[in-house]
Amino acid sequence: MSNKAFAAVAFVVALALAVASQLITNEYFFTAGYTVLLFVILATAWNILGGYTGYVNFGSAAFFAIGAYTTVALYNAFKAPLAVMIVSGTLVAGLAGLGLGYLTLRLRGVFFAIASLALAVVLYVFVVNWDFVGGARGAYILQPREVPFGMPRYIHLIYSVQLLMAALALVVARATERSTLGRGLAAIRDDELAAECSGVPTLRLKIFSAMMSCALMGMAGTTFPYYLSYVEPSSAFSLSYAVNSIAMPLIGGMMSWIGPLIGAVLLGTVQQLVQVTVSSAWNLLIVGALLVLFVTLAPNGIMGWVEARRRRKEH
């Protein structure tokens, strides 16, 4: 399927799902659905740098929070429209990814990973000390009373926007994977020195893929303040975003855009169920345990396993 055809299909499906969901009366569906979609975007975004390029980003929470707090800042400054918030949050997170990548991606790969983890801590400290966005107390965001498109509640709109953004993330990931850029990234992942000697401008490509990945993570966060009408640093910077955005691609499979999607839907749904039936702490323990189990026992994830079976059948 060509990129354009795939994009058309993805957006039509997302729109159809958004419209069909409006028939659902159970409010919980939208809260749970929003969270799963959030993870779809985060996992897909993470995989652009992690799966395609081979560089681990532990700072998903930081870039997510950059998106969320850009929204808060713009809301407090002049009640900007949602579209402006989404675009700004995406850009700011992308710039942060660019900066972090520029400083650390020229060194050994692991420095980027460590720096991304440290970035989360530092931005957290920064936000806690920044009164304009509520500091440690958090910030309230009022949902507009009038919801467009005749939707009954604002969460319906947020959910639908998230659906479209998830479609966008998937389209970007798939197009990247199949482009010349994607081939260069894969070469970097397989052997960076050989890639460089084959004419691949490795540093530039790595920084670009970091920027793209981080921008999409920021995008996922821009709607977050509207989700609960309230953000505080510890919820926006929750380590659960970091661990989920790594676990989901690893469990689903990192070689193509389908893996993170499968991982996010699967793991996201399981977590929603556990959260309701048991508790959120157990929930996180399960994600962590699954991450360690998969990475040690099934390093290529679900899609890797499917692929291996398919190959075996062919022979």
Added chain:
Amino acid sequence: MSGRLTVFRPRLFPRMEIPTALLANAIIAGLLLGGFYAAVSVGVSISFGMLDVVNIAHPAFIILGSYIAYIVNDRLGFDPIVVSLALSPLFFLLGTAIYRVYYLCFERRGQESLRGLAFFFGILFITEVALVLVFGVDYRMVSTRYSDVTWRAGEVDFPMRLVVPFLVSMAMVVGVQLLLTRTFFGRAVLAVAQDQLALRLMGVNPVRVKELAFGLSIATAGVAGAFLIVIQPVQPAIGREFIGLAFAVCVLGGMGSIWGTLLGAFVLGIAESFTSTFFGPSWAPAVSFGLLLATLAFKPSGLLGR
């Protein structure tokens, strides 16, 4: 307190009028803090700097050490640092077991850069959540005979809560350095990083050497955990903050150099102490990241790097 990332950083000294005393206190507090940071980082210096194992779960073992020291102190009243030293063989064994898994699943297959990192991240996360499930997110602390004692030399304070960990930490770091430079095992560890072939020719199994050295690094984490809970109250999530810190110290000092790690720890301790004094303690956690980025940007080989 809720499950926050912020560390409870008590003011290390009372407010004073005389700036020189303030300065002297900031330097002393920074040095004492640096001594503790050396204990936090020396294990990472071994695993990351010498063995090339990027153990970002190191702080999880520190926090585990804090909680074990806390339980024993709470139930039996033993001194947490003594407890941690007595239990360090257990941490050593835990470390060797973890390296074994890491080697079999990742290093041997050449997958350490991505999946190995994810593995350690998973361990960090599981430990933290498990501690939350068992102990909750409340801050825990220990009381020792020296917890509330402070020596004063003129205007300068020496809180024993910091001095005791400092002294034991110095002994530990010097001990590690002697172990690494004066023994056959130590020379084998240094050779692991440089010439594995030579080791094999000498009949030494590099994997075994790395296993033992990794055990040593985790043992130091257990002891550093006891220091931590003597110095400040602990809750499961504060471990993360030490990841950036430990790696910042290692990179700043120069990879694989124990003296470099010590120097880096003092630099960071003093920088944090000054930040706390002059900008407020809530900014202190940002210092390590700033130093890390500055080092990576301007002098990636570190202060005493090879």
Added chain:
Amino acid sequence: MAEALLEVRGVTKRFGGFTALEKVDFLVRPGERVGLIGPNGSGKSTLVNCIAGTLRNEEGSIRFEGRDIGGHPAHRRTRLGLARSFQIPKPFGSMTVLDNLCVPLLYAARTHEELARSRIVEEATHILEQVGLADRARAMSGGLTQVDMRKLELARAMAAKPKLLISDEAMAGLSASEVDDVLALLSGLKEQGVAVIMIEHVMRAVMKFSERIAVLVAGRKIADGDPQSVVGNAEVVRAYLGE
């Protein structure tokens, strides 16, 4: 005499206190076949790395087609027409053999040669036929035999469409007939005007292939000339056979 394609002047490279290369001069003319020999640890690989840009030399200059490339990163040198193969094969393991060649074709060859995107696969297949890997085109490169990996290594360097190809011990471990195949292949490059630097331990191959041989010993070039005179050189004999 034609103008130099590659001109290395006074290149020095140190690792800490150890001097791996000391004031090495080295010249390659367009289309020339040069052998580079020397005992283990004599600095051959270091020299290759400095030329290819994977290491930076502290002193001296490296010019390619008259242009100073000393400050260029490796990928720019490859794009200018300076490709290398690796002594220890470094395939892109998650890609097929064919896709391995597409990387340099897309990223290097296209920057200095007209090559339509649609012709990339055709071109890659053509190169695979030349090295005798056509039947493995769809196989995953990570699962190749050592011999096939060496061929792939060479094929990938060729796919960058270089003016100068550096072959770093492409023949280690190959059988006599395979050595002849690779020799024929490298000699065929001359007809396309490609210069080749061959680093090799298989002396028979070097002697047969080279128009000129340079000898490195302990980081210094001790001889440089036509194969017969170099082999007769007393210093070279001493370096190889020991004193």
